[in-house]
Amino acid sequence: MGPICRLTYTDDIGNWEFAIYKYSKERYDPDKWFFPGAENIAGTVDGAMEAWLKAYPPRI
Numbered sequence: 712m713g714p715i716c717r718l719t720y721t722d723d724i725g726n727w728e729f730a731i732y733k734y735s736k737e738r739y740d741p742d743k744w745f746f747p748g749a750e751n752i753a754g755t756v757d758g759a760m761e762a763w764l765k766a767y768p769p770r771i
Contacts, residue, residue, distance in 0.1 A: 713732075713734075714732040714739070715731075715732055716732060716739075716759060716762070716766070717730045717732070718759050725754065725755065726754040726755075727759065728741060729741070729754075729759045730743075731743050731746055731762075746762075747765045748763065748766045751765065
């Protein structure tokens with residue numbers, strides 16, 4: 712599995728920046744907000760994890 716998302720610490724433990732990885736452009740895109748799971752982004756690590764699981768569900 713390759714890149715999925717990136718969290719960036721903002722000097723506030725309760726507010727992180729999130730960027731989803733765009734395979735079509737091969738880069739992280741912090742401005743992309745129309746993807747499955749985007750509604751879970753709330754500046755928390757838990758929200759980011761829920762978002763990337765919906766954006767890139769695991770294949771079993």
